[in-house]
Amino acid sequence: MDSASNSDLLVDPYQVEIEISPGDTLMSVLTQAGIERGTAHALITSLATVFDPRGLRPRQRLELSVVPERPTEPASVTEMRFHPDNLRDVVVSLTDAGDYVAEEDKRVLSDHLVRSEGTIDSSLYVAARNAGVPMPVLGSLINIFSFDVDFQREIQQGDGFALMFEEKRTEAGQTVDFGDILVAEMTVAGEKKRFFRFTDDDGFEDYYDAKGQSVRRALLRTPVEGARISSGFGKRKHPILGYSKMHKGIDFAAPTGTPIYAAGDGVVEFAGRNGGYGNYVRIRHNGTYKTAYAHLNRIDSRVKNGAKVRQRQVIGYVGTTGRSTGPHLHYEVHVNNKQVNPLGVKLPTGKTLKGGELARFERQRAEIETQYAAIEPSTQVAQAD
């Protein structure tokens, strides 16, 4: 703690910084800092009119302006300030009348557009971080392309990315928050894919290619995260039965308990024990497409025959039930009741913009293209993660 020893400065307040530790209350921190209980209580009572003191987190710092003790008067606090988050400041100050008033100042933020691009040497993650793409924005970028790109298997050295996103900055120029990606581009195995943000007439925000085709697919190609393909589609020697047999799905090796997602919206056609398939779920997505999931350790309790499921809803967990040599998901895509290669099949697409929506999209896309061309790619490293 600072302390003023020069008697000439007795009436000038000095600054004290205090920090909340786990288990502390504001009262305990203030009294430990030498503030009288009555003063501490008055500060806390005033603060509570704009900020719940129980909302102070460990490591939160508070600055106090303290007028030192004088022969006739005890030390007093003239001001207490802190930044509970990047968007506001809280100040409790002593009035001439001798009581405290608390104020919350919202910081004025402005929107900026940032353009970023890079070439992939090892992974998209490394390349994007090197280019200064903030983590939340990188997460959104991966989400946009998750229907289209298998990041673990399809990305090759020399592929690249480019994007433009919104950033919120304070008047001082500090980045405190991120908005949406407006345009996202990825070159995958030499092929360029580009998508633009658009909010449709129903208020749903999504990403569309230049022709107005949604990036969203009616079915996911990979219904588990972080899994590797342990057996592809086609003829193979069966690991248990020993003879050559058609493998009518794809096996994804993953630890027992890894969540399995519904590949698309649909109705559960079968959920339960199914011979060599072990615990098995089959979902009917429409008149043409079904998906099936086998060897589950456990089927989610909501997934029963006839139940509706949404895309990416967890339907169960990876296991090794039925005829299986180790924990994996056996995944099948059925087209007109025949198993097809999930990696090779042309998956049904999402929405295609038409008429007035398409015209509105075209105008927005042109505006985004103009903004994109007008700014230089950023080389600055992300500030606020």
Ligand SMILES: [Zn+2]
């Ligand atoms: Zn299999």
